[in-house]
Amino acid sequence: DxxxxxxxxxxxxxxxxxxxxxxxSTISGNEYVYWYRQIxxxxxxxxxxxxxxxxxxxxxxxxxTEDRKSSTLILPHATLRxxxxxxxxxxxxxxxxxxxxxxxTRLSVIA
Amino acid sequence: DAGVIQSPRHxxxxxxxxxxxxxxxxxxxxxxxxxxxxxxRGLELLxxxxxxxxxxDSGMPEDRFSAKMPNASFSxxxxxxxxxxxxAVYFCASSTRTGGFYGYxxxxxxxxxxx
Numbered sequence: 001d002x003x004x005x006x007x008x009x010x011x012x013x014x015x016x017x018x019x020x021x022x023x024x025s026t027i028s029g030n031e032y033v034y035w036y037r038q039i040x041x042x043x044x045x046x047x048x049x050x051x052x053x054x055x056x057x058x059x060x061x062x063x064x065t066e067d068r069k070s071s072t073l074i075l076p077h078a079t080l081r082x083x084x085x086x087x088x089x090x091x092x093x094x095x096x097x098x099x100x101x102x103x104x105t106r107l108s109v110i111a
Numbered sequence: 112d113a114g115v116i117q118s119p120r121h122x123x124x125x126x127x128x129x130x131x132x133x134x135x136x137x138x139x140x141x142x143x144x145x146x147x148x149x150x151x152r153g154l155e156l157l158x159x160x161x162x163x164x165x166x167x168d169s170g171m172p173e174d175r176f177s178a179k180m181p182n183a184s185f186s187x188x189x190x191x192x193x194x195x196x197x198x199a200v201y202f203c204a205s206s207t208r209t210g211g212f213y214g215y216x217x218x219x220x221x222x223x224x225x226x
Contacts, residue, residue, distance in 0.1 A: 044215070
């Protein structure tokens with residue numbers, strides 16, 4: 001079973017920041033938070049991951065609370081092409097345990 | 112790099128027929144995963160390989176499903192005989208350790224319809 005809880009759907013206006021929450025209250029000390037997204041009819045795509053510090057890359061920012069029980073993925077300026085299902089996954093860094101996908105959040109970016 | 116290549120993109124077959132899905136992972140990746148996606152069950156892991164050896168096939172739904180990886184550049188997922196409930200999108204992904212973590216690259220999927 002997935003170890004995360006996400007809202008089933010969210011809307012965001014084009015050009016605004018999209019903030020996608022994820023609850024992972026049972027996360028272990030050696031588990032990272034990963035975010036993937038799946039655009040319609042395509043395979044999932046890696047976005048970002050982090051352990052306890054905030055992370056930023058060219059796609060998004062990841063904010064992890066100090067107690068690590070929740071996180072937020074931020075798309076700073078959402079475009080129509082960001083419409084997708086976003087998956088938050090917790091996973092140990094050591095080894096290569098397979099990704100387990102939950103139901104994710106369906107983000108709709110509206111013009 | 113062309114990414115993970117899956118074929119065919121679409122497959123329509125009659126119940127009872129054998130179906131073979133194919134995957135070419137990214138060169139140098141030492142892990143390969145097969146996932147299945149349906150509306151009801153979402154993305155499910157079926158089986159994964161490390162260095163061409165099956166590691167965990169507990170997600171394979173029935174004996175009708177089998178997967179092989181004869182070499183580092185090719186894997187197949189076979190369903191024999193196929194049933195309408197096997198209709199789904201099947202994704203292949205490959206992975207290796209880069210920069211301290213295992214990132215996955217997924218293929219575009221094969222949409223299977225069993226009628």
